[in-house]
Amino acid sequence: ITVLGIESTCDETAAAVIRDGRLISNVVASSMLEHARYGGVIPEIASRAHAESFVPVVSKALADANLDLSDVDAIAVSAGPGLAGCLAVGVSGAKSLAWAAKKPIYGINHVIGHIAVTQLQFGAFPEDTMALIVSGGHTSLLHVRDVARHVDVVGTTLDDAAGECFDKIARLLGFPYPGGPHIDKHARTGDPHAIRVPKGLTQGKSAAKHPYDFSFSGVKTAVARWIEGEEAAGHAIPVDDVCASLADSVADVLAEKAMAGCAQYGSDTLIVGGGFSANSQLREKLQQVGEREGVQVRIPRIALCTDNGAMVAMLGSNLLASGIAPSSADFPIDSAMPLTQIVMP
Ligand code: ATP
Ligand code: MG
Numbered sequence: 654i655t656v657l658g659i660e661s662t663c664d665e666t667a668a669a670v671i672r673d674g675r676l677i678s679n680v681v682a683s684s685m686l687e688h689a690r691y692g693g694v695i696p697e698i699a700s701r702a703h704a705e706s707f708v709p710v711v712s713k714a715l716a717d718a719n720l721d722l723s724d725v726d727a728i729a730v731s732a733g734p735g736l737a738g739c740l741a742v743g744v745s746g747a748k749s750l751a752w753a754a755k756k757p758i759y760g761i762n763h764v765i766g767h768i769a770v771t772q773l774q775f776g777a778f779p780e781d782t783m784a785l786i787v788s789g790g791h792t793s794l795l796h797v798r799d800v801a802r803h804v805d806v807v808g809t810t811l812d813d814a815a816g817e818c819f820d821k822i823a824r825l826l827g828f829p830y831p832g833g834p835h836i837d838k839h840a841r842t843g844d845p846h847a848i849r850v851p852k853g854l855t856q857g858k859s860a861a862k863h864p865y866d867f868s869f870s871g872v873k874t875a876v877a878r879w880i881e882g883e884e885a886a887g888h889a890i891p892v893d894d895v896c897a898s899l900a901d902s903v904a905d906v907l908a909e910k911a912m913a914g915c916a917q918y919g920s921d922t923l924i925v926g927g928g929f930s931a932n933s934q935l936r937e938k939l940q941q942v943g944e945r946e947g948v949q950v951r952i953p954r955i956a957l958c959t960d961n962g963a964m965v966a967m968l969g970s971n972l973l974a975s976g977i978a979p980s981s982a983d984f985p986i987d988s989a990m991p992l993t994q995i996v997m998p
């Protein structure tokens with residue numbers, strides 16, 4: 654089966670084609686640089702960029718795959734969660750293609766796509782798979798019974814996502830948006846024990862009450878206060894040490910909670926997805942604890958971690974192969990699409 658996947662939830666306009674489980678084209682255009690000087694994604698600018706890039710990106714994905722639209726069996730598009738204006742451009746474009754070419758269309762959940770995409774590199778999901786989603790907007794632990802039909806949310810962040818926390822500290826340190834990769838780079842040469850960074854919900858009563866949940870707002874506040882204190886005292890900020898301490902603490906919490914979830918569900922496979930899973934400290938820590946606990950950790954190559962069309966095409970392929978009914982012609986976008994909803998009816 655051949656599925657065209659289209660992505661436009663945030664600042665990437667992307668399209669990809671998957672044929673019989675193999676990625677045969679993958680095109681990504683980003684408006685990231687246009688947002689850099691504002692310190693974050695400006696929805697209006699991102700939406701305009703999608704309107705400009707939609708046709709060039711989709712036609713390149715088809716051309717690279719040596720296919721016409723008439724050759725695909727279905728179109729999949731991210732229906733949420735994401736920025737409403739951005740979703741509207743991608744979904745309208747995809748619906749028009751589906752209508753013109755008389756193809757079924759699936760309005761899929763972008764975040765579940767971050768999980769599904771790992772199959773391209775590691776093959777099908779084993780039974781009882783756990784999934785750690787770490788993206789710009791999400792930090793959640795899921796139990797994946799069937800990626801086309803049913804996922805359970807085991808834990809989630811009670812406040813900020815890990816990616817958000819990194820991006821905010823990065824701003825304080827003067828790094829351009831998105832700050833995550835800059836923290837990653839500086840952390841490599843810093844001392845991870847230089848600064849004490851709290852590990853939210855890992856100790857005492859709150860940990861007992863929330864064994865699989867996360868909290869990163871305390872981390873953000875503690876690091877911000879520390880930086881402000883040093884600045885007030887006239888000290889130079891040891892940027893590498895701050896980055897290393899932050900990255901180490903966040904990776905630790907994510908890895909320990911993910912392993913606790915695996916133990917609870919008797920799962921020996923952990924899937925990791927979302928833009929933050931590009932983080933090298935997290936990748937290293939997860940492999941380490943995975944070996945310790947006998948859990949196979951599946952983190953895809955970086956290009957599959959950040960937003961792309963392959964993740965959408967892959968989940969679309971799973972839906973089609975499972976005989977799930979396509980979305981209706983008038984399916985809506987949902988900027989807050991819940992993780993338990995895999996596809997729009
Ligand atoms: P969502 O998928 O929740 O809708 P999103 O699509 O905006 O959110 P992604 O593109 O999946 O988010 O991830 C972007 C996030 O990943 C940003 O917060 C960015 O800083 C972070 N990120 C990317 N690379 C790295 C890295 N090497 N280290 C840390 N963070 C990183
Ligand atoms: Mg992006």
Ligand code: FE
Nearest residue numbers: 788927928960
């Ligand atoms: Fe994403």
